[in-house]
Amino acid sequence: MNILLKPIVDGFLNFVPHVKALGLGFRAIGDNWAELTLPYAEHLVAYPGDDGAPGIIASGAIFSLMDSVGGMAVVAKSKRMVRQATLDLRIDYLRPAEPGKTVIGRAEVTKLTRAVAFVKGIAHDGDPDDPVALMTASYMFTAGAKS
Amino acid sequence: MNFDTLVRELLGAPDEGPLSSLPYARTLGLSYRRDADGIVIIMPFSKDLIGAPNRLHGGTVAGLLEIASIAQLVHVLGREETAPGVKPINVTVDYLRAAACETTYAAAIVTRMGRRIANVRAEAWQGDRSAPVASAHMNVMLVRE
Numbered sequence: 001m002n003i004l005l006k007p008i009v010d011g012f013l014n015f016v017p018h019v020k021a022l023g024l025g026f027r028a029i030g031d032n033w034a035e036l037t038l039p040y041a042e043h044l045v046a047y048p049g050d051d052g053a054p055g056i057i058a059s060g061a062i063f064s065l066m067d068s069v070g071g072m073a074v075v076a077k078s079k080r081m082v083r084q085a086t087l088d089l090r091i092d093y094l095r096p097a098e099p100g101k102t103v104i105g106r107a108e109v110t111k112l113t114r115a116v117a118f119v120k121g122i123a124h125d126g127d128p129d130d131p132v133a134l135m136t137a138s139y140m141f142t143a144g145a146k147s
Numbered sequence: 148m149n150f151d152t153l154v155r156e157l158l159g160a161p162d163e164g165p166l167s168s169l170p171y172a173r174t175l176g177l178s179y180r181r182d183a184d185g186i187v188i189i190m191p192f193s194k195d196l197i198g199a200p201n202r203l204h205g206g207t208v209a210g211l212l213e214i215a216s217i218a219q220l221v222h223v224l225g226r227e228e229t230a231p232g233v234k235p236i237n238v239t240v241d242y243l244r245a246a247a248c249e250t251t252y253a254a255a256i257v258t259r260m261g262r263r264i265a266n267v268r269a270e271a272w273q274g275d276r277s278a279p280v281a282s283a284h285m286n287v288m289l290v291r292e
Contacts, residue, residue, distance in 0.1 A: 043170050045171060063210060064205075067209065088239060092236070
């Protein structure tokens with residue numbers, strides 16, 4: 001990992017309360033992309049399994065994963081901590097995540113402008129060629145903006 | 148995601164209460180209120196919802212909007228004799244303002260109810276309903292037996 005990014009990634013995983021509540025983990029980061037994990041957990045389930053078997057996790061949890069990893073991809077591409085806010089984010093839910101499996105979110109910056117970063121991504125549960133969800137998002141830089 | 152549990156919880160339930168049967172809704176701390184227009188979902192502030200300092204994580208607001216959309220759909224479908232299953236196809240969220248560390252509400256309208264697809268729009272707000280913090284639209288598949 002780029003040495004400049006390590007403290008940002010560590011801070012993100014250890015000090016963002018909702019990231020901790022979801023249990024998001026770091027997987028990898030590159031020039032213009034990042035990957036985070038969402039390990040299966042009972043408290044994320046929307047559709048419980050029968051007789052205590054693992055259930056299907058909520059689409060909202062996958063949304064949070066993709067929003068987070070998209071923001072991290074913007075940091076990866078910017079090579080520094082940038083203040084940013086999600087402008088819009090679309091998710092296509094291709095299929096349910098398999099009960100019990102960790103979901104991996106990967107996001108990549110397609111284009112970075114002075115004001116906006118355009119990002120696309122996928123979520124999968126082991127095989128990137130068989131995604132659970134597709135994501136398209138834009139993030140705006142907020143430094144200097146009035147909120 | 149299949150929302151059968153939410154359907155069972157909302158149909159024939161009292162006019163307000165916690166959404167206690169869905170683990171993910173419990174994680175967000177959601178409750179609901181039924182009024183003349185349908186269902187309002189309520190997400191009281193808790194520390195676990197924070198993203199950036201003094202701001203809610205965008206994902207929590209998206210989760211709230213999705214659940215408000217599905218809940219309203221279930222509310223409308225409840226008038227049908229055999230309610231179909233509902234599966235989200237996609238969701239698009241527009242973030243309009245920073246969401247502060249306070250209670251957030253969301254409500255939705257079903258813009259079109261088809262046989263196989265429903266289109267739903269939702270808004271989330273905090274103190275002022277006329278100044279929403281985020282809006283969403285969803286395509287939802289209706290699975291009729």
